[in-house]
Amino acid sequence: MRLFKILFLLVAFPVFAQQGGMWIPSLLEGMNENEMTALGMKMTPKDIYDVNTSSLKDAVPHFNNGCTSEVISPKGLLLTNHHCGYGQIQSHSTVTNDYLADGFWAMNQSEELPNPGLVATFIVRIEDVTTKVIEGTDGLSSEAEKQKKIQQNIQNVVLTAPKEKWQENRVRAFYEGNQYMLFVVETFKDVRLVGTPPSSIGKFGSDTDNWVWPRHTGDFALFRIYADKNNRPAEYSEDNVPYTPKHFLPISLDGVAENDFTMVFGYPGRTQEYLPAVAIEQIVNDLNPARIAIRDAALKIQDGFMRNDQAIKIQYASKYARIANYWKKWIGENLGLKKSNAIAIKKADEATFMKRVAASGNQATYGNLLNDFQTLYKEIAPYAVGREYFMEVATRNVELLTVGYRLYQLEALYNARGAQSFMDRKENQLSSLKGLYKDYSSTVDKEVFNELIAMYRKGAPSQFVPASLKAADISSLTNTIYSQSALTTYEGISNLLSGDAESVLKKMQADPGYQLLKAMADIYTNDIAPKYDAINLEISALQRTYMKAILELSPKEARIFPDANSTLRVTYGQVKGYSPADAVYYHPVTTLEGVMQKYVPGDYEFDVPQRLIELYNAKDYGVYGENGEMPVCFIATNHTTGGNSGSPAIDANGNLIGLNFDRVWEGTMSDIYYDPEICRNIMVDIRYVLFIVDKYAGATHLIDEMKLVHPKKEVATNANGKSKKRKK
Template identity: 50%
Template sequence: MISKRLVALFAAACLSLGITTARPDEGMWLPMLLKQLNESEMQKKGMKLTADDIYSINQSSLKDAIVSFGGFCTGEMISPEGLLLTNHHCGYGQIQQHSSVEKDYLTDGFWAMNRAQELPNPGLTATFIVRMEDVTKQILEGIPANVAEAEREAMIQRNMANVRRASTAGTHYDAVIKPYFYGNEYYMYITETFRDIRLVGAPPSSIGKFGGDTDNWMWPRHTGDFSMFRVYAGADNKPADYSPNNVPYKPKHHLPISLSGIKEGDFTLVFGFPGRTNEYLTSHAIQEIYEVSNPAKIKIRDTKLGILDKDMKASDAVRIQYAAKYASVANAWKKWIGESRGLRKANTIQKKKALEQQFNQWVAADATRQQKYGNLLAQFEQNYKKLDGITISRDYYMEAANGVELIRYASDYVKLNDLIQAKAPQEAINEQITRMEKGIAGFYKDYNAPTDKKVFAALLGMYYNDIDPKMHPEAFKTVRQKYKGDFSKYADDVYSKSFLTSEAGARKVLQEVKTGKSQRLINDPAVQLASSINAYYNAKVLPTYTQVNDNLNLLYRTYITGLRVMQQDRKFYPDANSTLRVAYGKVEPYDPVDGVKYKYYTTLEGIIEKAASGAAEDYAIPARLQELYDKKDYGPYGVNGELPVAFIASNHTTGGNSGSPVINANGQLIGTNFDRNWEGTMSDLAYNPDQVRNISVDVRYVLFIVDKFAGAGHLVKEMTLVQDDTSGLPQVDSRKKAPAVETKLSKKEKKKARKEAKKKAKEAAEAN
């Protein structure tokens, strides 16, 4: 047995390296486990709620106001009539789909002044969580300990299907089961998905995207990053396909909105669906990300963004077609840059190595541990070495080859061609064609062949020059021999001859195949190129990548088991995997670099200053916003002559948390999460408490834009606005009726509370 002295020395060593028990602000916690893991700590930090107030299956709770918006963002219910709040960038695709040169909602904004004007969005969903359940025992039942990873996964998938089927039989619910801690645990989410989601309102991009790419991932921030939708249901309040007869959904809970704002040190809670984190990676993985993968992906996207930017500035039509695409490409590009900076600044690789050294020392101290973990880290190193050349090839396949829309789109036609070559029945071929025809109009609506041709020449040229010729697809030999490696000439040839550069051409090819004529499809140069690239990737890159990652998954499953035994005083949280999580922290400033300290909030003053600077076109603002500023016409949303815009807090968030509500100690909405600071983007891999901050739009700025700027005050009247008293008991704004759950005070108590609230507001203003 390891001695108590060695344990103490180990703990002290870890503390000095910053690798012990997670700071309370770190973590994305499972709602059903809050009572046993987090409730006490959250209440010590100022929370006045209980774990049951946040997550309960026996009564309405905060979870009933949270939705997975489209499967890629988070949204929250903010009225009893189905009104949903999320980010502008989360609704951007829908806003774009409804936009045209004549009705440019991206530029001008959109506001439905009545229910009839709300715009339907086919395919958009809002998913609520009904309950969670630990199903680890059922999923792992009957699985041998030493079974091969692929066979284990197949057995798990069968068990999952059985559990899902049994859990939802006879209901309209769905079930999602996900692995946690690399497959050591499994949890099931019973879900309810609504399919009639309508656009209600969105500010102009000059507000919703204020700062654009210049300010993306940055603080200070002044972006009104919000949009509003409404969830509709059938007459029975259950999910239904779109129908003009549907009615606004009545949620089990909607978030009351605090008008009291925030101050430094306030408790904050973020509730949402974070996408993907990898907090337990070894130093080998971090080194690969920092030295190989991120630099390659940044370089490729930088080139693509330059091409798109130039063409979008030259044409309004192209700008509208590529607005959402550009934003998506730029978002990850800038994130990877900040992530690499953060990893370097936090000395993450060395800290990971130090933890691994401590792990090896712990293993060496016990014979049983040696047998189970003795060769573990050496196996990690061996497997990551097998990825030399594979990771970079995969990155160029994903980012360069599939960064060309024509190649990515042609991949569907490759599948069709494969069916033909395999002499599949005409019925199967026609089914594939029918599926493809459904997506044609949508693809070509937002496709510009001349722009894509420029991307093709640049990105494939990079693929050709940056990757070892031994890892080139067969088609590159033709480019070398016929075009002397000139991808501009190659692009001229492909785009002049391929039928897939236009909607009419694509439809013609499919019609011919329906009648048994496939020669045009077979000879299409875009299809031939996509086939060559995909064939090489599937034969030479993907098998090794898959095999190594299967090995790594098993190693990580074992490694994290060991870490949890070694660090028994540490509360471990599972990596994000797009399931419902709670993060909590506090409103907190930070110091980005030596000699610089950032405040925790921004105001409209900062917007006006940026707009006046002329430093970037991303800082243009609407005349109406300038007018309201000049008049200081902020309504009830201003504070001492200022209008709050955004704030930061130390909540642990990631992609998917976009649109998540930021909730105060009383369970009231104070903001909507939309970003992280650049220095803190490395929190997907390692948390740095001194640098990691989530950025949120202040709900008072949201209300100001809706009410004063857009003149859509009817939406505000739907909401439950509250003003906190000093005791923490919420009072409803005088314009709103109190919900049944709110605490009612006597007239004398209300008068006293208002007096105390004014005093508190004055003190807070003086402190700021």
């Protein structure tokens, strides 16, 4: 019980200096509420999260289990990032009907486009179930036994916790497994594309500007949630109707100014704020450099083809963006960790921690933690590097090898469960591979393979490189595989997988592409993964104990929030500029003038649509402009990460003011170490979104759905600026 009393104190003690954090919305009363109020918030915690009445949480669904979105009308209109909906936009695009290049706007609901597999998930309620989950684990000696018991307990909670039949129970770990929370959710499966600007707006600046400020990207797309006649989740059907939300976000037309309160609500994916210094050293010195180099090589090759072939550009647009996103993030992360001296700061914090251990008399329990970390991270190092090389080359960046790895898993299934399981999975694989080959070019992939397989041979620890690859001539190997392997076309893979299990396996073994992948995957499966997983399990157990010690031994005023784990969180701060380097200062707001300053006609990244140029020249901004300018983006001190893409930026009164989509490059290390001096999140100003929907696209029917407000005037305003009584 002592630990959870401490958790309560950490949330209840009033401290007003903002230091970042991603907080559980059901636990905001106390310290967080006081801090948020001191920063300018006018809401209460119940306005943000309430089980019994509608609250902000009811307007913020998880978008396709990766990004965040927000409901902005009583008809289920959903706003998220352009890059979050990129795959859906791409799937509807062709060379002759290119929604990526030209944009798309449904002018009525019958024109809205369905997206099989796309989901939006709402949180119904959150409960602490720690006691139930850890029950019966105290007497277990091994970590594997503890985790097995915990998983059994979690499954029991999932099965027995009360919910409606159309809802789902999920349990997630917090504080490295020192706390467990139950999430009851509703997942809507009919989500249709409503509108998207062209990539020249939604992806303006593309990879050059990614993770960069100043930013001028209109990174948004509109979808709509559909439900059955009872307003409940349902598979796609023409009989479905627009979802009526419990709450939707009003939209403020007042804009932002320096020091304005901001709150970002969403589903941050993963942070590692409590890693020991030795772990950060391994990331900075070993893992990130390997990842960066591999993706750098792949991206340069893909980019060269995309710039010269429109069909390839469409095929690889989504893949390229996905690969480039974390490539650039890792570069900035390394730079930021070094610049902020994060490793030295962590070591100083660890020295203070050890003093607290000694002062509390807990040497027997916690005294060897840091030494044990040193031992384990040294032991895992070669396996961690080998794992990264295999994952990056074989499962993420060379598509032929990625397909080969799927076949490898099929073979493993045959060995484990027999022919029938193999045949069942084979048919599923064939179906799913159609989409992969639709966006595949063997010409591009061949060049990527040739470069990356050479990097694999040189960079992976020698003991993890197959003997056949060590002896091979890379150029000859590449030509042989891409001229003879069935894995280069969908027709080829279909023929390869035709027949009974035994004949398919025989054909697979004879395929040169599969032969190489199998040699690599055998080493990964037999030599890397088991050892890596075993050591990592020990590290995870040690990290849990370390987290428990931090919670127990830190002073009451310490700011200790749980790492992100793709669950609903609140982060808050203020609109602020920043100074990333000596004599350099960035203002917190950009305008359309900056778009025009970056404009390069016909450029892949910085072209501008003619219609937008016309609106700029005429200064035709409607009610969305301010002092003769059109605001585009702004930054604030909210602590965000991947998964917060598409999160609503909310003002002090609970109105939508922006759409989160990125962070500044100098602060991308905030997943590991948050520095309030330079860490900033980047948001599209909601007025730019409305300006594009209204003035650029002419989709005024969508504006009419929304509730536009002027919080300072306490009146609502429609698109043409006429006042009307504000809805309560």
